Amino acid sequence: MPQLTPFQPRLAALNQTGIWKHWAGHLVAPAYQHSVSTEYYAIRNSAALLDTSPLYKLRFAGPDAEGLLRHAMVRDVGQVADGRAQYTCWCDHRGYVLQDGVILRLSSDEFLLTAAEPTLKYFRDLATSLGMDRSVVTDVSADFGILALQGPLSRRILARLTGAAAGLRYFGVTRCSVAGHDVTLSRTGYTGDLGYELWVPRGGALQVLDALLDAGRGDNLTLMGTTALKMARVEAGLLLMDVDFHSARHAWVDEQRETPTELGWGWMLRTLDRSDRDFVGREAIARELASGSSRWTTTGLAVDVHDYERVHEEAGVLAPRHEVYEETTMSIYRRSETPWDHAGYATSFHYSSLLRRPLALAKIPLELAVKGTELDLELTVIRRPRNVLARVHGAAFFNPERKTANAEEVQST
Amino acid sequence: MSAAPGSEPPRYDAVVIGAGHNGLVHASYLARAGMKTLLLEQRHLVGGAAITEELLPGFQFTTFSYAISLLRPEIVDDLDLVEHGLMVLPLANTFQPGLDGEHLLLGPDADANYHEIARFSAEDAEAARDLDHLIARLCVALKPWMDRIPPNSRSDDPAELASLAELRAFMDGLDPEVRALGEQFATSSAADILDGTFEHDLVKALYASSGIIGSMVSPRDRESGLIWLFHKMGEYDGSPGSWGFHKGGNGGFTQVLARSCEAFGGEIRTEARVERVVHEGGVVRGVELAGGERIEAPVVVSALDPRQTFTRLVDAGDMPADLIEHLEDYKYQGSASKVNFALSALPTFPGLEDRADLFRGFTNLGPSMDYLHQAFTEAKDGRFSRRPFIDCCIQSTVDPEMSPPGKHVMSCFVMYTPYKLAEGTWDDQREALGDTVQETLEEFFPGFSELVLHREVVTPLDIERTVGLSEGNIFAGELFDSQLFLSRPAPGWNQYRTPISGYYQCGSGTHPGGCVSGGPGMLAARQVLGDVQKGA
Numbered sequence: 001m002p003q004l005t006p007f008q009p010r011l012a013a014l015n016q017t018g019i020w021k022h023w024a025g026h027l028v029a030p031a032y033q034h035s036v037s038t039e040y041y042a043i044r045n046s047a048a049l050l051d052t053s054p055l056y057k058l059r060f061a062g063p064d065a066e067g068l069l070r071h072a073m074v075r076d077v078g079q080v081a082d083g084r085a086q087y088t089c090w091c092d093h094r095g096y097v098l099q100d101g102v103i104l105r106l107s108s109d110e111f112l113l114t115a116a117e118p119t120l121k122y123f124r125d126l127a128t129s130l131g132m133d134r135s136v137v138t139d140v141s142a143d144f145g146i147l148a149l150q151g152p153l154s155r156r157i158l159a160r161l162t163g164a165a166a167g168l169r170y171f172g173v174t175r176c177s178v179a180g181h182d183v184t185l186s187r188t189g190y191t192g193d194l195g196y197e198l199w200v201p202r203g204g205a206l207q208v209l210d211a212l213l214d215a216g217r218g219d220n221l222t223l224m225g226t227t228a229l230k231m232a233r234v235e236a237g238l239l240l241m242d243v244d245f246h247s248a249r250h251a252w253v254d255e256q257r258e259t260p261t262e263l264g265w266g267w268m269l270r271t272l273d274r275s276d277r278d279f280v281g282r283e284a285i286a287r288e289l290a291s292g293s294s295r296w297t298t299t300g301l302a303v304d305v306h307d308y309e310r311v312h313e314e315a316g317v318l319a320p321r322h323e324v325y326e327e328t329t330m331s332i333y334r335r336s337e338t339p340w341d342h343a344g345y346a347t348s349f350h351y352s353s354l355l356r357r358p359l360a361l362a363k364i365p366l367e368l369a370v371k372g373t374e375l376d377l378e379l380t381v382i383r384r385p386r387n388v389l390a391r392v393h394g395a396a397f398f399n400p401e402r403k404t405a406n407a408e409e410v411q412s413t
Numbered sequence: 414m415s416a417a418p419g420s421e422p423p424r425y426d427a428v429v430i431g432a433g434h435n436g437l438v439h440a441s442y443l444a445r446a447g448m449k450t451l452l453l454e455q456r457h458l459v460g461g462a463a464i465t466e467e468l469l470p471g472f473q474f475t476t477f478s479y480a481i482s483l484l485r486p487e488i489v490d491d492l493d494l495v496e497h498g499l500m501v502l503p504l505a506n507t508f509q510p511g512l513d514g515e516h517l518l519l520g521p522d523a524d525a526n527y528h529e530i531a532r533f534s535a536e537d538a539e540a541a542r543d544l545d546h547l548i549a550r551l552c553v554a555l556k557p558w559m560d561r562i563p564p565n566s567r568s569d570d571p572a573e574l575a576s577l578a579e580l581r582a583f584m585d586g587l588d589p590e591v592r593a594l595g596e597q598f599a600t601s602s603a604a605d606i607l608d609g610t611f612e613h614d615l616v617k618a619l620y621a622s623s624g625i626i627g628s629m630v631s632p633r634d635r636e637s638g639l640i641w642l643f644h645k646m647g648e649y650d651g652s653p654g655s656w657g658f659h660k661g662g663n664g665g666f667t668q669v670l671a672r673s674c675e676a677f678g679g680e681i682r683t684e685a686r687v688e689r690v691v692h693e694g695g696v697v698r699g700v701e702l703a704g705g706e707r708i709e710a711p712v713v714v715s716a717l718d719p720r721q722t723f724t725r726l727v728d729a730g731d732m733p734a735d736l737i738e739h740l741e742d743y744k745y746q747g748s749a750s751k752v753n754f755a756l757s758a759l760p761t762f763p764g765l766e767d768r769a770d771l772f773r774g775f776t777n778l779g780p781s782m783d784y785l786h787q788a789f790t791e792a793k794d795g796r797f798s799r800r801p802f803i804d805c806c807i808q809s810t811v812d813p814e815m816s817p818p819g820k821h822v823m824s825c826f827v828m829y830t831p832y833k834l835a836e837g838t839w840d841d842q843r844e845a846l847g848d849t850v851q852e853t854l855e856e857f858f859p860g861f862s863e864l865v866l867h868r869e870v871v872t873p874l875d876i877e878r879t880v881g882l883s884e885g886n887i888f889a890g891e892l893f894d895s896q897l898f899l900s901r902p903a904p905g906w907n908q909y910r911t912p913i914s915g916y917y918q919c920g921s922g923t924h925p926g927g928c929v930s931g932g933p934g935m936l937a938a939r940q941v942l943g944d945v946q947k948g949a
Binding site for chain 2: 003250
């Protein structure tokens with residue numbers, strides 16, 4: 001039987017579609033109402049609430065916690081102040097990415113981490129190899145539910161329940177009380193918008209959920225399913241495991257394994273030469289950077305709207321714009337004399353209703369990943385392959401000021 | 414028009430001895446290539462150890478072999494098996510009862526399995542994912558070697574030397590992680606691998622079952638590593654390691670093969686026991702049946718096991734001494750029995766009374782590593798295990814036509830029942846084994862005995878007597894590294910040929926080995942057809 005999240009008893013009644021799917025063995029709603037657009041626009045226009053509890057949750061605690069994370073992670077959590085969060089990834093010894101996730105630094109010796117796949121044993125084995133006690137990391141997946149409150153009005157909704165919301169800065173973390181329960185609150189999310197995530201103890205899950213829904217009633221707070229979330233994350237240029245990349249751990253061949261640079265996370269490595277911190281994969285990553293052996297990088301392509309119109313017009317149909325979200329591999333070609341000059345492929349495709357253009361997350365050689373480079377993206381239109389003009393844009397298509405701004409800077413909203 | 418009296422006996426291009434599944438596959442390939450092929454079977458029905466029998470009206474028993482996994486996908490295509498009725502019903506799950514009412518119920522969903530195992534240990538649940546994936550990668554890497562004629566390690570033929578060099582290059586080129594696992598399987602016991610991977614005993618016991626099944630080894634014996642890997646080489650619908658039941662039992666499968674063989678023009682003759690293979694001056698001439706009838710053919714292929722092939726059908730004295738010496742060390746030591754039940758209703762597991770789907774796959778009765786080792790230890794001294802490891806399945810939950818509605822047939826594969834008993838004979842102890850199995854089932858499924866309408870006990874001796882497999886070994890010889898691949902059945906004689914020109918072997922005692930894979934039959938046909946073409 002599928003696992004139920006702590007919020008499920010309430011959410012079950014609110015899913016108007018009757019459709020559920022599995023996420024990490026849990027029941028989740030792809031959408032709560034038949035209009036995915038409505039949920040999507042709540043993220044960008046008011047506020048939306050997502051149950052993200054199926055993520056695996058780990059707690060690192062004790063004197064060895066920081067040491068283990070500094071050795072495990074590509075980014076240096078030692079540079080993160082208490083009460084701050086960090087988006088990072090961890091690699092195998094060959095420099096291939098195992099997973100990505102957000103670390104919440106609660107104090108000098110306590111951290112929380114979410115992960116898409118089980119990874120308790122991985123970190124424990126690493127701890128053992130460093131001579132640390134395995135109990136430095138524990139699986140707290142069942143102890144918490146996580147709610148993501150995202151959207152421009154999320155701050156004022158949350159402010160009705162806790163004083164901690166107003167002053168919390170982008171990637172800040174704090175403990176606070178919501179509806180009488182201890183909640184770990186971070187200003188993080190997967191939508192690229194202003195937003196928060198709340199770690200709620202299992203026993204308080206329904207009361208916190210009810211309090212939030214109640215606080216957002218006048219502000220169009222809308223439950224969002226995973227489909228609207230995934231549309232938003234493409235606009236934010238955020239990669240999804242098993243769609244845009246695979247864990248090196250469960251890949252079959254190296255073609256499916258990717259380094260941070262190849263995933264477009266070269267920015268995580270910018271300070272690499274400023275410290276000699278030894279972390280898993282460092283040697284391979286340093287070699288890759290020195291030799292420039294990265295096979296590709298991952299970036300965003302903005303499809304030319306006129307050309308998108310043209311290929312559909314030529315096929316005699318209207319260009320689809322309504323709730324278009326695909327997780328399929330689409331080939332990318334150089335626009336050169338050579339026909340079908342394969343350059344890479346896209347993994348996610350989304351017609352952004354907000355930005356009024358189709359977007360793709362794509363893997364192309366580094367020399368092509370220059371803003372403005374023109375490429376052909378292969379669509380299938382009425383059963384036939386048709387190339388459409390797309391331009392390299394960079395991953396983040398949507399990046400509003402409110403995402404990172406402090407409360408006082410956006411009083412006017 | 415019948416032949417005139419005194420005319421020449423019918424001439425065939427090839428005679429295949431033994432209509433087990435490999436003999437059937439082999440004969441079908443030869444017939445498909447245009448050879449006039451005669452397949453001879455000593456019993457009244459084809460199938461060898463893969464038969465289904467109605468022992469009680471309406472109840473179809475898979476007397477011996479009961480599941481399919483390693484069936485080579487190209488055989489299905491080459492021999493038009495779907496057209497002839499192939500239908501492999503995938504097993505939905507694996508059920509592992511523990512002691513004290515614990516259990517594991519695993520299915521095809523990796524995330525659901527994670528949570529099921531995490532009830533005992535989150536680390537084990539994660540380790541299971543990693544191990545399953547790594548084993549699958551190893552199996553994918555090894556697959557090409559399973560599906561080709563293995564190199565001959567005793568030949569200095571340039572083609573063979575090149576093939577051996579290719580094998581070494583393949584091993585060197587393996588991903589280090591995959592290679593390390595392969596080496597571990599080849600050199601460690603299942604228990605050693607499991608102790609280094611898992612912490613919970615029930616999880617270990619579940620995985621260990623693949624390392625002992627059908628074999629006279631403890632999970633703590635070195636050989637169990639390779640046996641485990643062998644069983645994971647199965648492939649069904651591209652999902653490595655998946656098993657299925659054939660519609661109508663494994664007898665249903667061999668009937669499909671028989672139809673294929675006949676559709677290609679192959680001739681099948683039952684109740685035709687071959688007494689000896691006739692040869693002259695190192696060249697085969699044909700076969701002689703019980704009763705003296707002689708059938709001539711330039712190609713004779715034995716689908717029987719190596720002991721039958723090299724020491725019964727021909728005179729061991731005519732074989733090279735080193736081959737016979739090697740075959741004397743070749744281990745059969747059959748250790749598995751079958752106990753089949755007709756049941757008035759489904760058994761129930763306390764706490765899961767409403768889960769009929771428990772039985773839509775294998776149920777492993779082997780709840781701990783100590784239990785498995787203890788079961789082996791009892792048998793080592795020549796008596797059958799008093800609390801045996803049992804792999805059971807109730808095929809009628811998947812294939813309702815196996816039994817009358819509401820009633821069921823249950824197949825129990827019982828481990829550690831040695832062919833050679835220290836005291837008494839299997840004829841004396843047959844029902845005592847049945848009682849032991851029933852008592853064991855009763856412990857896991859209270860009230861089981863009351864459901865029993867009929868019981869059939871098949872001991873290793875019965876397997877030998879009925880099917881002809883020496884010492885009742887279901888694989889036609891243990892799956893030990895000393896008798897696999899380059900050495901199956903003997904170094905230098907692992908390419909389906911024999912010392913007699915025109916006489917071949919195609920049974921499970923040849924590469925890739927036992928299980929209902931058809932691999933030996935297919936690869937032997939490749940060799941025979943290649944030789945015939947060269948000779949032509």
